Amino acid sequence: MMTRPLFTTLASLALLSAGATAKPPKKAATTPQPAPTPSVVTAVKDADSPLSIVRVEVTAQAWDFIHPWSKKAPESRSGMGAVLATGEVLVTGDLIANANYVEFERAETGERMAANVEVVDYESDLALLKPVDPAFLKKLQPLEIGDAKVGDRVDVLQLESTGAQVETAALVTTVAVVPYTTAGTPLLAYRLSSSLQYRDGSFTLPLLHDDKLAGLLMRYDPRSQTIDAIPAPVIRHFLAAAKKQPYVGFPRAGLSFAPLRDPQLRHYAGDNDSPASGGVYITAVEPGGPAEQAGIKQGDVLLSLGGNAVDADGNYRDPQYGKQAIQYLISMTTSGSSLPVKLLRAGQPVSVTMTVQHRSSEDYLVEPYLIDKAPKFYVLGGLVLQELSRQYLKEWGAGWEKKAPEKFVYLDRYQDDVSANGRKKIVFLSQVLPTPLTIGDDQLSGTTITKINDRPITCLADLPAALEHPINGFHKIEFAEAPHLLYLDAAQTQAIEPALMRNYGLPAIKSL
């Protein structure tokens, strides 16, 4: 039909910028914002007393997902690291994301030392660093981990350019499960109110309570003067997991639920008790996830988890932090551990055991994050083929959810609803590098690949094998969308590779 566009095109490539230096702090969604208060500096330790923090200088270079064969310009970040008794330094994952080089600096002496990343978990946004020479940390005072609770006053540590340590007061106002910055993982966070002055290297500020490390600053919103901090329990859980090789991240149950306050829904679900008796309505279980494997079904009412009663909003009573979302309970268990689950199914009680598991980014159809990793690509005769990831969509910058190609944003958001059809990844044509072989094809982009040479393509790694079987001398490429069918001369596709690499500065024709 003449009125329908045949192809979608990548709009506004010029707008791409994703500098990681200036991360806008995410605004707290629903909590009331405290009134601005003047900055309360509670202590200034001069450079002669032993400190518990080091400066961390990072040179980072992110991969360019639009030109997946190259990295973006290097950038510098600096932050604070908390020194631990293990001879390691704890920082946020954000600080060392895509790091090429990490260096410590002793605030008191200005001494510098290269450091290595020992463990990093971008979901809990934590990383452990180690100096090349362990003696570097000798004179520093290691920190223990200690919890804070609502109402506690904690101190945020910063360094003056003189090397003096400044402590600014902050008040813990909320302890709740929130989505973390990098991967959106729901984990416990402290929300604090504090008027924090910008100082040299404000990434990863340690929070002290009774001289113990209560948390690490994850994000700060200067307008509402709100800090979200990674709390002691999450840090402890990370440190425990980091002792084991290989590192396994925080587990999840793979289920989603809706509150069961609506009496009409309660009757429908076969639960004739009042909402006060609790329970949530299971709305979905992730295919192949822990909940599904445990036999939990959409429509079940979740009554208790690990022996803890679940209320009608999906909270349980945590001995330390009171009413918390059940995600916290699950995240604090170890991947592979089992939880007893009590359900109501069509009015009948059912008990199952669920073995919670971590789900790594690679196991998603659309990977939620890709950090420190080169994007995969295959440049086939000029057609740039990639695997869809949220990292690619984030190249559209702030507000990418509305700027990036809508169908890809949809596929990312609703990937559990989308029929995967045996696909491990969504392989798509991101752009066409004009070559003699791609004349007339250069407007194509954003189409997803289903088959090459009649072989199903479930991920980019399937390409080499499929390309070994051209049909009558042509590579037959099939798309899910128009034009559905594209041919490339197989011999020319290979012959053109040196020119393609030379003209477009490709270090390689593919990276799988």
Add this chain to the structure above:
Amino acid sequence: MFKVAVCFLVSALMVVTVRADEPVSQVRKSLVRITNTFVDPDYRVPWNGGAMNGALGTGFVISGSRIMTNAHVISNTRFLTAERENDPKKYVAHVEFVAHDCDLAVLKVDDANFFKGMVPLDFGPLPEIESAVSVFGYPIGGDRLSVTRGIVSRVDFQLYTHSGVDSHLAVQIDAAINPGNSGGPVLQNGNVVGVAFQGYSGDVAQNTGYMIPTPVIRRFLKDIEDGHYDRYMDLSMGTFNLQNPSQRAALGLPDDDTGVMVSDVQAGGVSQGQLEIGDVLLSIDGHAIESDGTVDLDGAQVLMSEIVERKFKNDLVKLGIQRAGQKKDVTIKLTEAWPYNLQASEYDHTPRYVLFGGLLFQPLSRDFMDAYQPDDLRLRYFYDFYINDQLYLDHPEIVVLSAILPDPINSYLGDYQNGILDEVNGTKIRTLKDAAAAFAKPADEYVIKLLGQGRPLVLEAAAIKAARDRILTRYHVPGEQNLGDDQ
């Protein structure tokens, strides 16, 4: 309130040397000034009458005591008057035929005296590029007849903004066309060569006005000869240009720059089952198709779709194709116009809706999107990819829970606004009428499932019954549904 059809302002045009061979005294006997009192439907409160508005436009007398004008001049009309030059009387007019897909309409006037002394205009050919034309009408800037002159700048396919989705042949002219010119004749050698209809606002492009050319006008007049307007027909398929050597060789074509590949066949369209992806279209009704999708038509190189544009319901299209190396002929009958038009603006309808337990359900449409501007990703995807991803197959209408009138019955359902209705009590909902029927069916409870939502909305029949009058009274709703049956 004063509404204008053509939304742009252009300052005075430079004078071009053109033949001024349209004596105004003659044209005065054909021109009609049209005043339309219309109502803009209120999609956010669909049971409301909507806001009353007025519009001014131009028309002209054609054969058979009829007035031709633009569809957008007379859309959503409640009361229509026609006036002629040198006659103070306002004559009541009504719409005889309207074609929203090509922005044309034909009006009738009850009082036969209106046409006394009026001279019907005849239609001319597609004007040559650079030839002079004159535009007559009643644009802003004064009350009396206005004439502007210019030349034909371009002949091309253009989007007709009235429906927002249809593209047809249009002629670009550099004569000033301003709000109020809409529906007015563009003359050359005493014949109508176009109907002025749209342009750009002055801050976008200058001296750029568009008229509907006579091939489109003639097609409309022929279509309505049987007393019914059938709309444009199309093949409901997409093509891919065959300029790529690999693609040509793989499809077994010589290097002769002919043919395009079928790249999409819309399920539910007339080509389904007749054409396949990968077929090469070599000719259409005997015209050879170039590799860029154009054909030679009367000496001019035009898009192949122009051939189909000129066809009518039940006409045949003869395609010469090559499938798997074999040449063959395929004849496609244009049995019906494309039925899934959710992305086109609607006119002359009151918004359809169903209200159930305070939940307002409306079919997704262009007007709906304009009214609500929803952020919801799923809703935007279903709107934007309705055709491309063939979402119309499962959901010919996308029935949306567009608003909730708060009431104790729906206290816990606020989060589900913008959800797409998928099932009621186990019955799949494909249209708004399906929803109305499912809600009308007696049951103890109504289990409403929304797409992608694992939590059903459950409304108990007893609660619905108790809430019905309460909600209608509180929110001043005159009726629980409008299924569009009376339109």
